[in-house]
Amino acid sequence: MKTKDFDYYLPEELIAQTPLEKRDESRLMCLDKETGELSHHHFYELPDFLNPGDCLILNNSRVLPARLLGQRLPGGGACEVLLLIDRGDKTWECIVRPGKHLRKGAKMQFGNGELKAEVVDVLPDGNRMVKFDFDGIFLEVLEHLGKMPLPPYIKEELQDQERYQTVYSKVNGSAAAPTAGLHFTPELLEKIQAKGVNIGYVTLHVGLGTFRPVKEDDIEQHDMHSEYCVIPPETATLINETKARGGRVICVGTTSCRTLESWAQEDGHMEPSAGWTSIYIYPGYRFKVMDALVTNFHLPQSTLIMLVSALAGREHVLHAYEEAVKERYRFFSFGDAMFVS
Template identity: 55%
Template structure:
């Protein structure tokens, strides 16, 4: 087991970074990764139904992404970008400002052509994040939906034509600032076919934060501090998962965010406990999975904690071989990229 950051690096040509979603959603490519036999197959995402078995439990993160990117101007005209990170209370948010030093405590930002949203800087945090208090008329969510745009990752430079494409078709609630991207490949029709085959679909929630894109900056990965994210395991979800585990049926996690929530919710007896909580779980090779038996995921950034998580699901050496194959086969990578099913 390696804990050295450079051991999780691989070469990725820039042209393989997915800049726009595959259309239709389920026509993304799918690499089937057999972690026992160390073999791979190349399919399309709609083929995944052939590899799901009756009795499997498919666990998905049904969080909702909010249009968290806003542009405002000061009284003097200077333009600043606001990225909502975390709600503190009804009208107060922790944010990233760019350029951050342009706004002083007590100053206001005006957002929208008719100043529909006014933000006042009330606190500068130790880590450089800012706390803004918003004033508006009506519902904050409606104003945000009108004025905000989706907070696409920095490696996506193309403009998103339809904001719903950075949202899963099954998003229910939440204030995520990044999408659980493995779930973007599912269509309502595919989910319907999966259920009709006898696979139970279970909803859990984890609010995806910007920390998901935060690079690891320590050569010894064990020195890296993970970001904290809030999650919820509903009672019904815990009961279904626990019953399936007792009966030896597979728990298939849709994405690394679902995996983090599930693996953070287990007691010492291996039971999933229904709860609302937060997690800073860091999964890297050597970790023993307690809940998840198979994983649907996208292709992740070099040297990232997400690449370490999928490496823990198999071995670092095999996963790096898988990634080299993906490069050779010209799969698309990252949020709008293709998918893999590790089983």
């Protein structure tokens, strides 16, 4: 298949720049993956489409305030560092700006010098290995100095940083939010559980590769990025019990989907697992464990719209996106949601 097969027209004004005041008042398009039938709702109606005995799998990763704005030393020219992966020993793999001034040996400071850094290596893809120097706990320093690394298509400043976190976020490590989960409130989760739907958690630390466009003409030539994920024992057990009872495994977000599908056995059986995944799901893929998906509306020609198309069929998905544009849905990270079942 060709990358251009997953293109669609999106007016720029439909790219949501800010979250809604109430998380669960976003819109919800329901898509029948077999027939392509569509219906329009609000996210707070999601429990109506869930059945007792289903399980909902949520990604509890928490976004780091991973964007650091500082000065180059000596001289004081502006610089920006975006933390990607903790490589240990106070060293992170990062994206830096301006790259031409931040070669190996370059030094930087952030705040009033409470955080200092040095570029210790330049990687083949242009990323930098940056070693930090600070007193105390790095996460506390980040909370004080760092900003949320919002996607490049969001131009507005985020007033409340918690709005780029899910209400159940717990494990620090993501460079971007698992955005399908942004629609949930504690009250909605309680309502879902009261209906007899079980909730399980996985962790996948979202990397910036999630926003990387597919540049190859043939989708099979795309080199998928790697992300670290964990399936705890209680979640593996919940999934196995749900399947045995005939319930559905419903993933919230492509990150939860990729986590389960990375480690599921061919018959759908789950074992507790942890490690790096670079699973790439596109049409032709046979899902081993996921039955339904809660997801946002994704970028044209992205690996994420390919994953949704693998579940519901390319034609059904592109038709749903055309309808979403026509009905003025809000797109991308702070936008509206789909339930594909």
